[in-house]
Amino acid sequence: MKTKILLKESEMPTHWYNVMADMPTPPTPPLGPDGQPVGPEALSAIFPDELIKQEMSTERWIPIPEEVRDILRLWRPSPLYRAHRLEQALKTPAKIYYKNEAVSPAGSHKPNTAVAQAYYNKEAGIKRLTTETGAGQWGCSLALAGQMFGLEVRVFMVGISYDQKPYRRSMMKTWGADVFSSPTDMTNSGRSILEKDPDSPGSLGIAISEAVEEAAGREDTNYALGSVLNHVLLHQTIIGEEAKKQLEIVGDYPDVVFAPCGGGSNFGGIAFPFFADKASGKNVRLVAVEPTSCPTLTKGVYAYDFGDAIGLTPLLKMYTLGHDFVPPGIHAGGLRYHGDSALVSQLHYEGLLDAMAVPQLETFEAGVLFARTEGIVPAPESTHAVAAAIREAKLCAETGEPKTLLFNLSGHGHFDMSSYDRYFAGELEDYDYPEDAIRQSLENLPKLKFDLE
Numbered sequence: 384m385k386t387k388i389l390l391k392e393s394e395m396p397t398h399w400y401n402v403m404a405d406m407p408t409p410p411t412p413p414l415g416p417d418g419q420p421v422g423p424e425a426l427s428a429i430f431p432d433e434l435i436k437q438e439m440s441t442e443r444w445i446p447i448p449e450e451v452r453d454i455l456r457l458w459r460p461s462p463l464y465r466a467h468r469l470e471q472a473l474k475t476p477a478k479i480y481y482k483n484e485a486v487s488p489a490g491s492h493k494p495n496t497a498v499a500q501a502y503y504n505k506e507a508g509i510k511r512l513t514t515e516t517g518a519g520q521w522g523c524s525l526a527l528a529g530q531m532f533g534l535e536v537r538v539f540m541v542g543i544s545y546d547q548k549p550y551r552r553s554m555m556k557t558w559g560a561d562v563f564s565s566p567t568d569m570t571n572s573g574r575s576i577l578e579k580d581p582d583s584p585g586s587l588g589i590a591i592s593e594a595v596e597e598a599a600g601r602e603d604t605n606y607a608l609g610s611v612l613n614h615v616l617l618h619q620t621i622i623g624e625e626a627k628k629q630l631e632i633v634g635d636y637p638d639v640v641f642a643p644c645g646g647g648s649n650f651g652g653i654a655f656p657f658f659a660d661k662a663s664g665k666n667v668r669l670v671a672v673e674p675t676s677c678p679t680l681t682k683g684v685y686a687y688d689f690g691d692a693i694g695l696t697p698l699l700k701m702y703t704l705g706h707d708f709v710p711p712g713i714h715a716g717g718l719r720y721h722g723d724s725a726l727v728s729q730l731h732y733e734g735l736l737d738a739m740a741v742p743q744l745e746t747f748e749a750g751v752l753f754a755r756t757e758g759i760v761p762a763p764e765s766t767h768a769v770a771a772a773i774r775e776a777k778l779c780a781e782t783g784e785p786k787t788l789l790f791n792l793s794g795h796g797h798f799d800m801s802s803y804d805r806y807f808a809g810e811l812e813d814y815d816y817p818e819d820a821i822r823q824s825l826e827n828l829p830k831l832k833f834d835l836e
């Protein structure tokens with residue numbers, strides 16, 4: 384009975400898979416403030432040309448540069464596991480597999496794109512990168528990648544996480560980055576938020592505004608985003624490509640694929656390579672799992688909205704809860720984002736991807752069961768996928784269906800143990816669906832002068 388299914392380094396994928404090549408309708412373009420599609424030049428103040436090209440490319444396969452593969456080889460290919468012990472605990476006839484992205488130095492899938500983004504910026508002659516981070520996973524990943532390519536990295540860290548995750552801060556510093564609690568008084572965006580709410584806990588949207596503002600104002604500085612954008616999801620497809628090869632080794636194929644969904648990057652990363660099969664007729668369900676307190680895909684509206692809180696980014700057509708929605712302070716910091724990837728949103732809108740929401744207590748319960756059976760303590764974000772897979776496996780136990788389930792273990796929870804402590808102490812709550820806050824924030828969606836549809 385195989386437990387770990389491993390690929391050789393030489394079997395690591397050489398190309399990223401671009402889902403845009405297989406979408407039934409062309410992806411919606413980002414729009415400028417005038418309601419017209421933005422051209423590459425609008426993005427070039429903050430992104431290098433190669434990444435802008437990838438953002439718009441419809442080529443199915445995009446080569447992974449050798450310099451990027453060299454660094455990815457420090458932890459890739461990542462192992463695929465068969466969760467025998469979890470299956471036994473659930474007495475399920477389902478086969479449960481998980482892809483373990485916790486093995487990267489930063490502890491999650493995020494370095495997969497951080498390394499690629501740092502590489503293309505370095506090649507373009509950029510010296511500094513700014514970014515935001517929620518729980519700290521992305522800040523760590525970019526700090527690591529910046530260090531590998533000799534770039535300075537400045538991180539705006541969501542205030543509430545800055546206080547909750549001191550060791551994420553230390554880790555970023557270890558990899559040479561500067562870290563600030565957002566909102567700061569260093570940017571116009573930060574100051575405008577602090578004026579309205581001096582005790583603002585911050586949000587990903589606010590931190591993005593600060594990082595974008597600084598990058599746009601400096602020649603030597605670009606901005607890097609850890610999720611949402613097409614090129615980020617592209618870089619994460621190495622996860623699903625590897626998983627497909629690994630399942631082939633054991634002669635299996637998933638009926639359902641689950642991944643936690645914040646901005647959609649690890650979900651797109653594991654799901655899109657399977658979508659390629661779905662697009663050519665294969666029956667596979669791809670399920671994005673989000674928190675009930677920040678239910679973007681399951682309760683949001685599909686509309687053009689800003690990617691940040693202030694309105695500095697182009698408008699993206701996506702499921703959104705409104706760009707000024709500040710989600711409750713749940714412990715899955717990486718899932719507290721008001722919007723979602725445009726690619727994931729469009730495919731969900733067209734009924735090709737599924738989404739579900741899980742309440743906080745159920746996710747921690749799943750995380751603890753997973754730790755006690757499989758050994759790995761999952762990140763609070765990842766427990767969303769664990770919980771969803773457990774629900775499905777229990778259903779299989781009732782119906783007797785021996786389904787094959789695959790989920791992405793997007794990261795470990797070693798820096799999130801205070802959240803587990805609070806769960807054990809009975810201090811965690813299931814936030815009500817923040818209906819009023821969402822309704823209010825949806826009233827502030829940008830009004831478009833031109834409706835492109």
Ligand SMILES: *Cc1c(COP(=O)(O)O)cnc(C)c1O
Pocket residue numbers: 491492493520521609610611643644645646647648649650717718762764765793794795
């Ligand atoms: C950031 C993060 C997520 C959510 O981000 P996506 O872009 O949706 O993948 C999920 N899990 C972990 C461990 C993360 O760090």
